[in-house]
Amino acid sequence: MLVLPAIDLKGGRCVRLVQGxxxxxxxxxxxxxxxxxxxxxAGARMLHLVDLDGAFEGETANLQAIQAVxxxxxxxxxxxxxxxxxxxxxxxxxxxxxxxIVGTMAVQDALGLEHALKDAGPGxxxxxxxxxxxxxxxRGWQEDTALEAVAFARHWxxxxxxxxxxxxxxxxxxxxxxxxxxxxxxxxEAGVRVTASGGVSRADDxxxxxxxxxLGVDRVIVGKALYEGTLTLAEVL
Numbered sequence: 001m002l003v004l005p006a007i008d009l010k011g012g013r014c015v016r017l018v019q020g021x022x023x024x025x026x027x028x029x030x031x032x033x034x035x036x037x038x039x040x041x042a043g044a045r046m047l048h049l050v051d052l053d054g055a056f057e058g059e060t061a062n063l064q065a066i067q068a069v070x071x072x073x074x075x076x077x078x079x080x081x082x083x084x085x086x087x088x089x090x091x092x093x094x095x096x097x098x099x100x101i102v103g104t105m106a107v108q109d110a111l112g113l114e115h116a117l118k119d120a121g122p123g124x125x126x127x128x129x130x131x132x133x134x135x136x137x138x139r140g141w142q143e144d145t146a147l148e149a150v151a152f153a154r155h156w157x158x159x160x161x162x163x164x165x166x167x168x169x170x171x172x173x174x175x176x177x178x179x180x181x182x183x184x185x186x187x188x189e190a191g192v193r194v195t196a197s198g199g200v201s202r203a204d205d206x207x208x209x210x211x212x213x214x215l216g217v218d219r220v221i222v223g224k225a226l227y228e229g230t231l232t233l234a235e236v237l
Contacts, residue, residue, distance in 0.1 A: 093120065
């Protein structure tokens with residue numbers, strides 16, 4: 001199981017939200033690049049980076065911070081938030097970001113994403129599925145859709161998507177543990193590689209997710225637990 005520490009960017013700072021709510025923000029560091037270096041020094045092998053302002057506004061909004069993080073570390077970086085056009089995707093890949101995560105674009109500009117998938121290299125575009133009660137949510141979790149998460153994943157798998165970052169919105173930022181049953185059901189039915197996200201608070205949560213590796217769940221994102229000290233990278237790397 002590959003453990004990815006998360007850095008969420010808002011106003012150029014490293015923050016965490018509770019269930020994606022912009023009015024429930026905690027600032028952890030004014031220098032995200034410093035946080036990224038600390039994660040790498042602690043043994044992290046890949047970084048999950050999110051432009052929260054981009055997710056809310058629909059376009060990249062923390063470019064300077066993203067560039068600083070990229071320059072600060074040598075480990076691969078995946079980036080989500082505001083990736084809603086082929087141009088935005090190309091720009092981030094050209095900047096040295098190893099893979100981008102698309103969510104809203106897959107709903108609102110399917111044709112554009114299909115073209116982007118043809119242009120990108122293997123694994124450079126991942127699908128982010130943020131699920132609320134099994135249904136897809138978009139625009140930084142601000143808008144719910146009538147799309148069922150498993151069917152949505154299968155659709156994009158048939159068009160070249162190999163990996164889904166699956167986030168259970170109800171657990172994100174709550175430190176209540178991941179929704180193991182929801183992750184298990186999604187992985188079993190979707191037939192893609194899965195990165196689990198949302199709710200991890202302690203090492204036992206990751207051990208529970210490791211039992212799902214035969215279903216394709218081989219990565220996990222950890223955010224608030226690292227900042228609040230309920231989990232350290234040393235425990236799980």
